Amino acid sequence: MNQSIKNRLNNLYHWMMDQYGPQGWWPLLDINKCDQHGTNPTFTGVLTGYHIKNYTYPKTENQRFEICTGAILTQNTAWTNVEHALLNLYNADILSPEKILTASENKLKKLIQPAGYFNRKTIYLKNMAHFFITLNGKTPSREDILTCKGVGNETADSILLYAYREPEFIIDTYTKRILTHLKLCSANADYLTLKEMFQNSFKPDIVLYQEYHALLVELAKRHFSKKPYTFKIDAIN
DNA sequence: AACCAGGACGTGA
DNA sequence: TCACGTCATGGT
Numbered sequence: 370m371n372q373s374i375k376n377r378l379n380n381l382y383h384w385m386m387d388q389y390g391p392q393g394w395w396p397l398l399d400i401n402k403c404d405q406h407g408t409n410p411t412f413t414g415v416l417t418g419y420h421i422k423n424y425t426y427p428k429t430e431n432q433r434f435e436i437c438t439g440a441i442l443t444q445n446t447a448w449t450n451v452e453h454a455l456l457n458l459y460n461a462d463i464l465s466p467e468k469i470l471t472a473s474e475n476k477l478k479k480l481i482q483p484a485g486y487f488n489r490k491t492i493y494l495k496n497m498a499h500f501f502i503t504l505n506g507k508t509p510s511r512e513d514i515l516t517c518k519g520v521g522n523e524t525a526d527s528i529l530l531y532a533y534r535e536p537e538f539i540i541d542t543y544t545k546r547i548l549t550h551l552k553l554c555s556a557n558a559d560y561l562t563l564k565e566m567f568q569n570s571f572k573p574d575i576v577l578y579q580e581y582h583a584l585l586v587e588l589a590k591r592h593f594s595k596k597p598y599t600f601k602i603d604a605i606n
Numbered sequence: 607a608a609c610c611a612g613g614a615c616g617t618g619a
Numbered sequence: 620t621c622a623c624g625t626c627a628t629g630g631t
Contacts, residue, residue, distance in 0.1 A: 444613040450629060451612090485628040489614085521614045541612050586612055594610075595631095 374553060375570040377605050381551070382577070384604045385584035392583030393419030395436050395531035396448070397426060398459055408460045424576050427532060434466050434501055436532040440524045441493050442484040454484035469498040493519025508533045522560045530582070536573030539582045540564050543589035550598050551605055 396419050402411045420426055427433040435455065442451040457480040458464040463472050477491045484490060500509075500517045514525040522540070529535040540563045548554040554563060571577055592600035 440612090443611085445611065446613085446627085447611040447629070449611095450627095453629095483628060485611090486613090486626050487628085489626060493614090519614070523613065527612080539612085543612065582612085589612085596609095 374566065377551070377553060378567065378570045381602070381605050382581050382584070384602060385588055386580070389584055389587050391421050391580055392587060393421035393423065394579055394583040395419075395426070395439070395527075396452075397432055397435060398455060398464075400459075409456060410459065424579070430506065431465055433532045434498075435464060437497055437501060437528050438464065438469075438494060440527040440532075441490055441497060441519060442481060444486070444490070444524065446485050450484050454481040457481065457483070466498040466501040469494055470502065489519070496520075508535065511537065522564075526564070530575070530578055534575050536568075536575055536578055538564050538567040538571075538578050540567075541582075541586070543593065544582070544585050546593050546598070547585060547589055550593065550600075551602070 398410045400410045403409060427436060438458070439451055439455060442454050455464070458469075461476075461480055463469055463477075463480070469477070474491050474495075477494065478487045481487050481490055481494070496517050496519055500514070509529075511525055511529060514520050514528060515522075520528070526537040526539040529537040530539055540560050545554070545558065545563060548558075548563065548566075549556050554566065567578075567581070571581075592598070
């Protein structure tokens, strides 16, 4: 591994942390902030920031499943849309693997409709629910999760890093876009190559991996959303 | 009014 | 292996 790549990735992390601070991912429903009817909880983060500097989540199996659900729902979809779908599931009281599994497909489709791709994601969610139940609390291997139809590289790593707190670095389109722009990789670099680039540059570190990915998303949303990408980061070059 | 959003899968070459 | 079409809603 090229030492300069390692240095630049490290500089990028600290630059983003300086600019944006800890992100406190993964966003979770805050059921302590429901309305007077006990429904419509807010997300940890909509107003007050996510669970910043608290790296003990998920605290329950339901929160763990909520992360798995969100990881599928957010595929190629804006998170705000996913929030609506998750709220629908929560308010319908079926945001658990057992209830997702037994719910009718039509009911599920209607509830997750705002997240888009609802025909596919309904199937994916039921697959995930079944898989989750068979795990019986155990941490799945990356290989095992990938056998789940609807779970590709990024979703698998998101679930492992944020739901199971395993040190698996996530590569998403933002990450690849930023690395390409910084000339740290070619435009056709594949997922595992980029994942290894990060994991060869940093020791396994859940906090670092979680924050790094969240910070890349924040950076991309601010400066790598609309073409042409002209944003320059002096500290990196 | 196009374009994009925290992708994955099936197909054909 | 790999490029390409498909899936769907909501915000800018």
